[in-house]
Amino acid sequence: MTALLEIKNLEVDYFAGADTLPAARGVTFEVRAGTATALVGESGSGKSTVAMAIMRMIRPPVGDIVGGSIEVDGLELVDLPDRRMREVLQRHIGFVPQDPTTALDPLYRVRTQIAESMPGVARGELNERIADLLASLGIGDAMSRMRSYPHQFSGGMCQRVAIAIALAGDPKVLIADEPTTALDVTTQVGILRLVDRMRRERQLATLLITHDVRVARLLCQNVVVMYGGVVVERGPVRDVLEAPRHPYTRALMESSAQGRAPRRPLRAIPGQPATLREMPAGCPFAPRCERALDICATAMPPPTGAEHSVFACWNPEDR
Amino acid sequence: MTSVLEARDLTKVYQTTHGHEVRALSGLNLTLAPGETLGVVGESGSGKTTLSRLLLGIEKPTSGEVLFRGKDRQQFGHADRREYVNAVSAVFQNPYSSLNPRRRLWDIVTERQAIEGHTGKRDRRARAAALLDLVGLRAEFAESFPHQLSGGQRQRVAIARALAQDPAVIILDEPMSALDVSVSGQISNLLLDLQQQLGVSYLFIGHDMHQIRHLSHRVVVLLKGECVEQGDAQTVMAHPQHPYTRGLIAASELETLEVSG
Numbered sequence: 001m002t003a004l005l006e007i008k009n010l011e012v013d014y015f016a017g018a019d020t021l022p023a024a025r026g027v028t029f030e031v032r033a034g035t036a037t038a039l040v041g042e043s044g045s046g047k048s049t050v051a052m053a054i055m056r057m058i059r060p061p062v063g064d065i066v067g068g069s070i071e072v073d074g075l076e077l078v079d080l081p082d083r084r085m086r087e088v089l090q091r092h093i094g095f096v097p098q099d100p101t102t103a104l105d106p107l108y109r110v111r112t113q114i115a116e117s118m119p120g121v122a123r124g125e126l127n128e129r130i131a132d133l134l135a136s137l138g139i140g141d142a143m144s145r146m147r148s149y150p151h152q153f154s155g156g157m158c159q160r161v162a163i164a165i166a167l168a169g170d171p172k173v174l175i176a177d178e179p180t181t182a183l184d185v186t187t188q189v190g191i192l193r194l195v196d197r198m199r200r201e202r203q204l205a206t207l208l209i210t211h212d213v214r215v216a217r218l219l220c221q222n223v224v225v226m227y228g229g230v231v232v233e234r235g236p237v238r239d240v241l242e243a244p245r246h247p248y249t250r251a252l253m254e255s256s257a258q259g260r261a262p263r264r265p266l267r268a269i270p271g272q273p274a275t276l277r278e279m280p281a282g283c284p285f286a287p288r289c290e291r292a293l294d295i296c297a298t299a300m301p302p303p304t305g306a307e308h309s310v311f312a313c314w315n316p317e318d319r
Numbered sequence: 320m321t322s323v324l325e326a327r328d329l330t331k332v333y334q335t336t337h338g339h340e341v342r343a344l345s346g347l348n349l350t351l352a353p354g355e356t357l358g359v360v361g362e363s364g365s366g367k368t369t370l371s372r373l374l375l376g377i378e379k380p381t382s383g384e385v386l387f388r389g390k391d392r393q394q395f396g397h398a399d400r401r402e403y404v405n406a407v408s409a410v411f412q413n414p415y416s417s418l419n420p421r422r423r424l425w426d427i428v429t430e431r432q433a434i435e436g437h438t439g440k441r442d443r444r445a446r447a448a449a450l451l452d453l454v455g456l457r458a459e460f461a462e463s464f465p466h467q468l469s470g471g472q473r474q475r476v477a478i479a480r481a482l483a484q485d486p487a488v489i490i491l492d493e494p495m496s497a498l499d500v501s502v503s504g505q506i507s508n509l510l511l512d513l514q515q516q517l518g519v520s521y522l523f524i525g526h527d528m529h530q531i532r533h534l535s536h537r538v539v540v541l542l543k544g545e546c547v548e549q550g551d552a553q554t555v556m557a558h559p560q561h562p563y564t565r566g567l568i569a570a571s572e573l574e575t576l577e578v579s580g
Contacts, residue, residue: 042499043470155363184362185526185570196576211500218576255504257533258571262553263511266533268504272469 003030004073004205005054005173011067012046012053014276015060021276022229023049023063028303029224029234033172036199036206038216038237040252041226042273047209050226051175054207055093056085072173090119094166094204096176096195100158104150110161111146117168133164137194156187160194167198174198177209192219213252217241225249228274228284230300235309245309245316248285283312291315321389322350323487323520324374324407329383331369331544343369345544346383351488354514356521358535358552360528360567366544367524371492374522375409388487405431405484412493414473418465424451425461428480435484450479454509471502478509488520495530507534528571532556540564 012024024046031037041047052058054070056077070077072092077085089095097103105113114130115121121129127143134142137160150158159179166174176195180188196219199206210216216223217237224234225246233246244250254267271288280286286296293315301312308319331344344366351357361367372378374385376392385392387403395403411417418427425447426433432443448458454475465473474494481489491510495503507530514521525531531538535552540561547561559565 042501185528186362186566189570189573189576193576193578213500218573252500255501257504257507257527257529259529260533262533263536265508265511266504268508269501270505272471273499273501275469 002033003071004033005031005207006071007050007054007068008071009068010050010053010065010070012049012058012063013066014049014058014063019277021063022279023276024053025229025300027068027226027229027231029222029231031173031205031207031222033205034199034203035222036196036208036220037222037224038208038210038220039224039226040210040213040216042211044228044273044275045226046229047211047226048177049229051177051207051209054175055089055095056080090117091169092172094169094171094174096159096163096166096174096179098178099182100162101150101155101182103162104158106150109147109149110153114146114161114164114168117165119169130164130168133168134160137164137167137198138190139164154187155183156190159183159191163191163194163198167202170202172203172205174204174206175209176206178211179208180215181210181212188215195219213241213256214258225252228279229276230284230312231303231310232283232285232313233309233311235305239308243308243319245305245311245319246285246313247289247291247315247317249311250317283314291317321352322386323353323388324351324522325349325384325386325389326370326374327384327386329370329373329385330381331366331373331378332381342544344373344380347539347541347544347546349539349546349549351520351522353487353520354518355537356514356523356535358531358538359522359524359541360526360531360538360564361541362526362567364543365541367541368492369544370541371409371490371522371524374490375407376403405435406487407490408481408484408486408488409490409492410474410477410481410494413497414465414470414477415497417477418473420465422464423461424456424463424465424468424476427465428476428483430480431484446483447479450483451476453482453513454479455505469502470498471505474498474502474506475509478506478513482513482517482519485517486519488522491521491523491525493525494523495527496525503530510534528556528568540567 008028010024010027014021014023027050039047053065065078115126130146131142139160180191208219220237223237223240225232227248233240233249251269269288274284280297282297282299286292295314301314303310303312305311326347326349329347333341333343359367373380425444428450429443429447447461456475495506523534538552538555539546540548542563548564559568
């Protein structure tokens, strides 16, 4: 199995007036065909920045990719001309947005919006192709329902339509940005199952952006944990989440209320999430870390480990 | 046990422009005891936000009663109403939209005091300092504007404001939903701590079953405006009776996506 999506030392900056804000620093990971990787982090961790950078949607004057490489199926995207990049987005990368009720256009029928992502399909075949796609995503009576408008669908059904748009071009890579966050708990499960089934059936290299460790565990084989623009830990889900080496990963797992004694204090992480404006020279988590050493504030720890997970920490947790 | 807040057969019907009726809340009964946390669980369209609006008096029920310390709100006189708005306060979901961006924090948290006529700025600043301290914010923040704060800090400000008039009840409408995981733990701890110190009651509206179980003494489960289950939080979570409650708990405790038997 080859890596369909390969990110190496990716550096992304945002520009705010005279300031340059580092939103992603040295981000490295890969996603193989038929596997799912979760990019886990809080707001400001850089997880969405990485997803947007892969699709080359961070451009001046807002920001730019200032270093590293992004390869999709061996093709370097970082310096690809716009015309070719559009082709890549059309054919190789599918994107599922966070909130389908706002991502779909209320003025167009569902059919029109899916057809837009199926260029080159003969007119006569279009309806059938769309109906097949919708049916495979669990939308019954697809022939007639494709003529509906988004407001005639529930949140969960809208998300299925959004997934249909993402898969319409038969991509190799699927990027889903918090695909279940806007949905009710009971609807979430159906959508997660669907993304999981599509990954297997279509051998998609799936990148799931999420703040929810639980969703990462359900859907993914691998996980990349980001904090303050850097990857603090990455590896197989069972290693990283069951036996975290980076204190942030462990703290994230412990701050959930799941399985905690009722009405007793949680082990919350003190302080506030890192902001791009006040990024320390060393590890971004150091100011909130209970295991921090002197060196943590001044020097960025190099990625270490290999067997179970790769982590960037001067004073890692024991295995 | 005397209740501080009680809803009896509370019903709210909205009329749509086409003359249709939407029953947002249907015959709901609940009581809230002093110092107690009542968790209200439900998905979108369950009526949880309608419930909070009715309890806060933002909207009037179509039928049914809201009782405060045993007295029907419809029989309230001017003084009762004034007591009620001070005794029942609220923290909303989104601290980015619930704080006035043009006011400084000391002004935001003591606004109610100003409305009550205690307008002395020195008094209000002193009160603000005490309130910010209570929610774990440094005194320097008093002169800041909301945009200078992170989401978790803003939610602390919203809690400080809710505490300003020593309320008996705080309605917490998804107060952690807009926050990061690492910060929502802090807010959860703060709420527990404040309840212990002050004896305030919480009506905690949420959709995260783990949070509800963690914070609540009792829970009410809403489905399409109706209460399908109500009882001791740990009992309901361990032995849910209604299929909908079971579904909610199963979804939140799912360990694998594989469909089994």
